Amino acid sequence: MAATILVVEDEPAIQELIAYNLKQAGHNLLKADNAEQAMHIVQTALPDLVLLDWMLPGISGVEFARRLRADRRTKQIPIIMLTARSEEQDKLTGLETGADDYVTKPFSPRELNARVKAVLRRRAPQVTDDVVRLGGLDLDPASHRVSGNGQPIELGPTEFRLLHFLMTHPERVHSRAQLLDQVWGDHVFVEERTVDVHIRRLRKALEPSTLDNLVQTVRGTGYRMSATL
Amino acid sequence: MAATILVVEDEPAIQELIAYNLKQAGHNLLKADNAEQAMHIVQTALPDLVLLDWMLPGISGVEFARRLRADRRTKQIPIIMLTARSEEQDKLTGLETGADDYVTKPFSPRELNARVKAVLRRRAPQVTDDVVRLGGLDLDPASHRVSGNGQPIELGPTEFRLLHFLMTHPERVHSRAQLLDQVWGDHVFVEERTVDVHIRRLRKALEPSTLDNLVQTVRGTGYRMSATL
DNA sequence: CCGGACCGTCACGGACCCGTAACATTGCGT
DNA sequence: ACGCAATGTTACGGGTCCGTGACGGTCCGG
The missing domain is CATH 3.40.50.2300 (Response regulator)
Structure with a gap:
């Protein structure tokens, strides 16, 4: 504190x-x-x-x-x-x-x-290079590996950064603009709907582990990573 | 002061x-x-x-x-x-x-x-994004979650903003015009009766938690959020 | 040079939400 | 008790938002 x-x-x-x-x-x-x-x-x-x-x-x-x-x-x-x-x-x-x-x-x-x-x-959840565990998901920034319920998960670079950000800032709604800022970086000119597509790809990758419902949509606001189930 | x-x-x-x-x-x-x-x-x-x-x-x-x-x-x-x-x-x-x-x-x-x-x-309590608790209701603006007596409650965007406003300004009667200003925003042309409908939807969503009577009608004036029961 | 991986955009369809009207009910004054 | 006005309640049409698949482009490594 x-x-x-x-x-x-x-x-x-x-x-x-x-x-x-x-x-x-x-x-x-x-x-x-x-x-x-x-x-x-x-x-x-x-x-x-x-x-x-x-x-x-x-x-x-x-x-x-x-x-x-x-x-x-x-x-x-x-x-x-x-x-x-x-x-x-x-x-x-x-x-x-x-x-x-x-x-x-x-x-x-x-x-x-x-x-x-x-x-x-x-701002509490500081961005570190430590392994992030949350709701059955494990993400290791160092080795760039992700696993859900023990099973390895393959992710592209963008989905990886997206998941990393979401896992380090869970239980919080992020607008598409905020996600673009935090995951894509500032000053990039990308359509906001692009976020939707990558969320989709992320969910699809999490499906085999039945962890895809961790990524939730808040209609009219943005997306949220749930900490449970 | x-x-x-x-x-x-x-x-x-x-x-x-x-x-x-x-x-x-x-x-x-x-x-x-x-x-x-x-x-x-x-x-x-x-x-x-x-x-x-x-x-x-x-x-x-x-x-x-x-x-x-x-x-x-x-x-x-x-x-x-x-x-x-x-x-x-x-x-x-x-x-x-x-x-x-x-x-x-x-x-x-x-x-x-x-x-x-x-x-x-x-004077209007400053709008913060702190969790609001009142009469068994919990509302978290950050995660956009609401729960009544521990049970999660699903709300649409408008009902969410409506409940948020009511909970942060409880024990006070709000006319339909005031609610339109504060919840819908300025300069929107919407029938006042629309407020009634959203109040109805809000009450219905609170029913399962038996917290629907927290939203009270003041006949001839408007609506009020009660702090107790 | 070719092929694969990845990315951004678009278009379509569906789900959801909203505002309004129309009808039912309640409350209040007379 | 009656009638009016305010509110409760429901249904519906329209619009917005989102999920989803497809497409073309770029970047590299082979």
Whole structure:
């Protein structure tokens, strides 16, 4: 539960307030009061979470977030943005840019802690190279092998990455766009329906093990990996 | 708890009275004595609450409220209306228009403060994707799963959003128009009776868990989610 | 150069869901 | 008790979303 958190905030008072509370909650704190400094810290320390003030001198919070998202090493670091007003516009821009949540000033320490906790919990399943086991499925990223109920399963590269992602983020609905981002990679221009086809191929490959119903459709939303049966 | 409040009132004496009291309570005050002026302030300052006299020269309070509700940026700003008469008609019109509460003149400062406090506290709970539990129902936005008394429940997309909204705003009556706004989205042209049908479908889906009576009808007003039984 | 593996797209058909109307029922005022 | 209005309930047509098979293209290794 203890995490390294970077706070990017130019007002010393607010930064102190945040830092105090998060230290109380058992986190390690890093501080920056502008985007350049923050960028440097991110590159070297790779924090688990960034608390980002939306209004910054020099490079804005929006731009900073965009740069984080552009780099493969930092793209999955969650961002909580701090915004002065509860303006709908900011929220939209923020969420589009890739912020995971937002907190409007003024905020209570309790609220801040709750959000931080939620975001960290949400990102909990870290992508590792460990063997993933779930619901009778075994997937080994190192050897690139998959087996269902002991029987080996043959998968193409894309289906493998797809299954890997789904298994490491189970019990959670992923939109086709999210799957394209996470499995195909950013900035690829591929029809969303393509996801359907690969889901189909994945299911077909899981059929012999009668594990194909682990991959479930949530109509109007996306796909989900069930953890049981 | 400190909030920015806009007072729209044409009688200087009453405006002063209100302003004095609310400043004492620690709020930031904005004042307007007609609707045009008020509209301008709202657009630029985005207050947290509007105290609105129902009888105004020029554009009436009703019309002003309607305009607030028409704009996406201002539609969720709560409104407390001040009405001279305690006539049932005014209350109904007001609540239909989207006022959150009303205070009838003459009122005591104590009552006014109480109402303001209540409305601010009541402000829409922030939408998070945390699991919602209530009265035996579990709803998980992330995995898009619902269960009642442990048994899984199948819902269509609309019923899911409907139940989600009701569970996050329980013990409160929602008119059909409000439900259409919140669940269907803005600017959709859908018959209000459609809400009835989806309520029906939701109840039917909850029947197997004998939780269907959690969704209650308030005749002449709308629907409400009960927190118990 | 050829063939296989893999991928992205498309088209078709079916399943599902939604909005509406029409009818049945309930609740409330008189 | 009666009648009106509000709500419950059901059925249906249309539209959207999704599963599925097929097709052409690309990339490599032989």
